[in-house]
Amino acid sequence: MNPQIVMDGLFTGSMIGLGAIGVTLTYSILRFANFAHGEFISWGAYFALAMAGALGALSGALLTPIGPFSFGWALPLGAVAATALTGGLALLVDWLLFGRLRVNRSTVIIMVMASFGAALTLRSLLEFIFTSKPVYYTKALQIALPLGGGIRATPDQLLSLGVAAVLVVAVHLLLTRTAIGRSMRAVSENPALAGVVGIEVRKVIRTVWLLGAGLAAIAGISAGLIVQIRPQMGLDLLLPLFAAAILGGIGSVPGAMLAGLIVGLAEALAVQTIGAEWRAAAAFAILVLVLLFRPQGLFGRAE
Amino acid sequence: MSVELVAYAAFFLTMALTYAIMCLGLNVQWGQTGLFNVGVAGFVAIGAYVSALLTTPDAADRFGGFEMPIAVGWLGGALAAGFVSFLIGALTIRLRADYLAIATFGVAVTVQLAALNLQSITGGPFGIGFIPRPFSGWAGDPLLFSLANFGLLVLVVAALYLALERLLRSPWGRVLRAIREDEQAARALGKNATKFRLQAFAIGGGIMGLAGAAQAHFIGFIAPENYLPMLTFQVWAMLIVGGSGNNRGAILGAVLVWGIWAASAGAISALFPPTEQARAAALQIVMIGVALCAILLLRPRGILGEERVVSRHLGGLSAAKPQAKREISEETSGARNA
Numbered sequence: 001m002n003p004q005i006v007m008d009g010l011f012t013g014s015m016i017g018l019g020a021i022g023v024t025l026t027y028s029i030l031r032f033a034n035f036a037h038g039e040f041i042s043w044g045a046y047f048a049l050a051m052a053g054a055l056g057a058l059s060g061a062l063l064t065p066i067g068p069f070s071f072g073w074a075l076p077l078g079a080v081a082a083t084a085l086t087g088g089l090a091l092l093v094d095w096l097l098f099g100r101l102r103v104n105r106s107t108v109i110i111m112v113m114a115s116f117g118a119a120l121t122l123r124s125l126l127e128f129i130f131t132s133k134p135v136y137y138t139k140a141l142q143i144a145l146p147l148g149g150g151i152r153a154t155p156d157q158l159l160s161l162g163v164a165a166v167l168v169v170a171v172h173l174l175l176t177r178t179a180i181g182r183s184m185r186a187v188s189e190n191p192a193l194a195g196v197v198g199i200e201v202r203k204v205i206r207t208v209w210l211l212g213a214g215l216a217a218i219a220g221i222s223a224g225l226i227v228q229i230r231p232q233m234g235l236d237l238l239l240p241l242f243a244a245a246i247l248g249g250i251g252s253v254p255g256a257m258l259a260g261l262i263v264g265l266a267e268a269l270a271v272q273t274i275g276a277e278w279r280a281a282a283a284f285a286i287l288v289l290v291l292l293f294r295p296q297g298l299f300g301r302a303e
Numbered sequence: 304m305s306v307e308l309v310a311y312a313a314f315f316l317t318m319a320l321t322y323a324i325m326c327l328g329l330n331v332q333w334g335q336t337g338l339f340n341v342g343v344a345g346f347v348a349i350g351a352y353v354s355a356l357l358t359t360p361d362a363a364d365r366f367g368g369f370e371m372p373i374a375v376g377w378l379g380g381a382l383a384a385g386f387v388s389f390l391i392g393a394l395t396i397r398l399r400a401d402y403l404a405i406a407t408f409g410v411a412v413t414v415q416l417a418a419l420n421l422q423s424i425t426g427g428p429f430g431i432g433f434i435p436r437p438f439s440g441w442a443g444d445p446l447l448f449s450l451a452n453f454g455l456l457v458l459v460v461a462a463l464y465l466a467l468e469r470l471l472r473s474p475w476g477r478v479l480r481a482i483r484e485d486e487q488a489a490r491a492l493g494k495n496a497t498k499f500r501l502q503a504f505a506i507g508g509g510i511m512g513l514a515g516a517a518q519a520h521f522i523g524f525i526a527p528e529n530y531l532p533m534l535t536f537q538v539w540a541m542l543i544v545g546g547s548g549n550n551r552g553a554i555l556g557a558v559l560v561w562g563i564w565a566a567s568a569g570a571i572s573a574l575f576p577p578t579e580q581a582r583a584a585a586l587q588i589v590m591i592g593v594a595l596c597a598i599l600l601l602r603p604r605g606i607l608g609e610e611r612v613v614s615r616h617l618g619g620l621s622a623a624k625p626q627a628k629r630e631i632s633e634e635t636s637g638a639r640n641a
Contacts, residue, residue, distance in 0.1 A: 033401040035341070035408070100600055109339045112401050113539065114599050116341060120536050121592030127585035235532070239412050242405045277420045284409040288394065291406065295398050 003150045005268045011157050011226060012240075013264020014164035017257035018219035019237055020244035021171060022212025028188040028251030029208045032111035036093065037216060037241060038234030039122035044086040044217025045224035045233065046126055049135060051085075052078030068155035070140040071225070079221045083214045090213035091206060093118055099205075119235070126231040134228040160222035167215060168257045175253055180207055188251055240267070240283040247290045249300025259298060262286070306446050313449040319561040320456040321518040325538045326545065326553035327463055328510030334548035334609070335476065336503040337483040338392075339400065342407030343511060343538045345414035348530035349387055350380035350512025351519035352418060355431045358520070365431075366424045373437055377516040384512020385505045392504035397497050403504075411535060418527040430526030434519050452521060459517065460554065463510065467550050479503055533588070537564065540595045546605030555607065564591070 019041055026034045055074040056063045062074035097114055106114075144152035175181035180203070186194040187204045195201050216234075223233055244263045248255025263283055270282040290297065325347060332338040340346075354376035361368040371379075391410055395403040418425045425431065436442070438451040470476050481489040482496045490496055519525045537560065545556020567590075571583040598605070 033405055035404075097596055097600070104600070104603075106599075106603070108400055109333075109337065109404070110599060110603065112339060112341075112404050113543075114596055116536070116539070117592045117595040117599070120532075121589050121596070124585040124588035124592065128582050128589060131582060239409055242408070246402070246405070275420075278416065280416055281413055284413045287406065287409050291394050291398065291402060295402070 002272060004152065005272050006265065007147075007151045007153055007157075008271075009265030009268035010161060010261060011153075011222075011264070012267055013261035014161050014257075015219040015223050015260075016237065016240045016244050016263050017260025018164055018167060018215045018222075019241045020248065020256040020260045021168070021253050022216050023241050023245040024248060024250055024252065024256040025184075025208050025212050027245060029184060030098070030111075030205065032108050032115065033242065035112065035115040035238065036119040036122060037115075037212065038236075038238035039119050039126075040086050040090060040213040040216035040234070041220035041223065041237055042126055042229075042231055042234035043089055043122065043220070044082050044213070045220035045229045046130055046231075047082035047085045047217065048075065048078045048221045048224070049137065049229055050078075051081040052137060054078075065138075065140060069159060070138045070142045070154075070156055075137055075221075075225075079218070082221065083217045086213045086217035086220075087210040090209040093122075094205070094209050119238075123231055123235060130231065132231055134230045136228055137225055154226075156225050160226060163218065163222070164257075167218060168253070171211065171215070172253050174211075180204070184208065236280070239280060239287070240264075243283040243287040243290070246295075247286060247297055249297030252297070252299035255297060255299035310445050310449045313446075313453040315562075315565065316558070317449070317453045317456050317521055318518075318565075319558040320453075320460050320554075321514055321521060322538065322541060322561050323460050323554040323557035324463060324514035324517060325511050326541045326557045327460075327467060327550060328507045328514060329538055329542050330507075330547060330550060330553045331467065331503055331510065332507035334542065334553070335471065335483070336479050336500055336507075337400075338396070338500060338504050338507075339404040340407045340504075340507070341404045341535060342409070342411035342414075344530040344532060344534040345407070345411035346384045346388060346508045346511040347515035347518070347534065348411075348414050348418060348525075348527075349384040350515030351525050351530075352380075352425055352431070352515075353383040353512070354380035354516030355434045355519050355525055356424070358435050359431060359433055365422070365426055373435055373520055376520070377513055380516030380519075381509045381513040384515065385509025388508025388511075389501065389505040392501045392508075396500045396504065411530075411532065415527055415530060418530065425527070428527060430524060430529075432524045434523050434525065436520055436523050456517065456521070459513075463513075464550055464554065471550070475499075475502075536592075536595075537561075540591060543595060543598055543603075543605055546607035546609065548609030549605070549607045552605055552607035556605065559606075 019037065022040065023034060023037050026032070026037065052071075052074040055077055056072070061072075062077070063072040065072055097118055098111060101111055101114055142154040142156055144154045144157075146152050175184060183194070183199045183204050184207060186197075186199055187201055191201060194204075219237075220229075220233065223229075223237070227233075240260075240263050244259040245256055246259075247262060248257070248259035263286055266282040266286055267279050271279050325343060328346075329340060329343060332340050354373075356367045357369050357371045357379045358373055358376035359368040360370050387410065391406050392403070395406045418430075419428055421427070436452070437455055438448055441448045441451055478489065478494050478499050481492075482494065482499055486496050538557075541556040541560040542553055543556070544560055545554070546552030564587075567587050568584070571580060571587060575583045
């Protein structure tokens, strides 16, 4: 077996994991499967494209590549702005749609359907603005460096892997060590009781959206940097995201990341052994297996 | 009225009726039972492909072409889609409600993938052509041909409607709604909720398969891009607009939304230059998406809303005693929101 599979799997897996953290948080705290989460990935990637483009137009110096990487300072700066903008987009969608449905006391399934409608709207809006033609952050070609053991990776890939690792640790610490993290876990256990003991549920909900959408934006920017940017990129990642969130156990951040890596590795394996066109089936196979044998996931609790 | 206009109207309505069948299937799953299927397109595709394989003439470059009668193809398509629904339902119905949604989404993605890549069976991206059309002997006369096809679809939809209405008023239909409204109460009465849900899910999936088969034979050609998530979305919009839980609403919604869809597509191709049409089509989807979300927010019951359904015997009683005719839909929506 080609050891490169492991590396490829880790890259895809880290992006899936970052997205799956958002899915698992919305699922456990807002209590619905958000089919629009994939769109935050695409919107994050396009926000960064627009921001980096604007910065590059302001000052050409921001476009000169930093060190071994393929991009200039315009992209990291644009990425920070894009993360904030995607968080804002999530808050906007919540204010327009999900928040109102919560006030109406709509059922879970109405929320899921609304998220389905929101997903199509957001995706088609991107297609309307940017057309469906793939775009790239940079045209620069990168040479993959040998890492030993027959494994190669480009500096961009290593960077995105590092960023993902730092983010997962940060989110984990946020949830386990801070006041807002404790509030989030309390709301996930029992929203009514959390409200009674004085936890501001609305603040928790805002944090969930900002966190989930921000991580999705980073995943989208990584995917855009390493592969390409398309309006469909979020939709293509949606099934892997759900598979990872369920495999990891709903509500578990480390579980979502680990499961994201597992799904990514399974996809890379499928690409090597069966063929690239069957990549998406790997996530479905994992989903079916989890639902059959361990529906509560790796780190979840049985209901 | 000119002949072309009548022929076009018949074509339009036939197409709308194939969507109406999908809506009726979705209504069994969602409207009556509260099961959320995000993979409608996948089940429709299974019906279409199975029927096409069974009925097309033998093809050299792919598996099959069994040249069976069209009716066999339709039945086969419905059974295959029903069987896949049963498998997915058996896997997920006992779990959380939205696991079913995620799993059906997975089915749609996987079916799409299979249709695209199993070239030796499905024809790959080029799809399957030469699917026999009903009444093809009359194809020389466009008016007669389109009217005959329309008549056939009217018969199918009417038969399905009557059968579903009958089922709805049967003890079986009442158990389904009882489970949807209050599962614990239904179980306390000894009803096996999982079993009933699974039956409803498989029946609904089978009806979607039938719709796919009917549509494939009406158009005569199928390809993977006919079964994108967009189709699922359209069928949902139809059911929500018409009023879920109401079979007449499902049919009305299908005709209405398909009408809006066809008219706006026509307007786009007339108003925009060819280079801008892809963009305008994206905007069309944006508007439909916003409309669906708005309906969910403002009028979740749809145009017709859910019909009050009681047993035939009770129906006679309540007609005699007007005070018994409470507005159940209010009550129902309250219970569903709780």
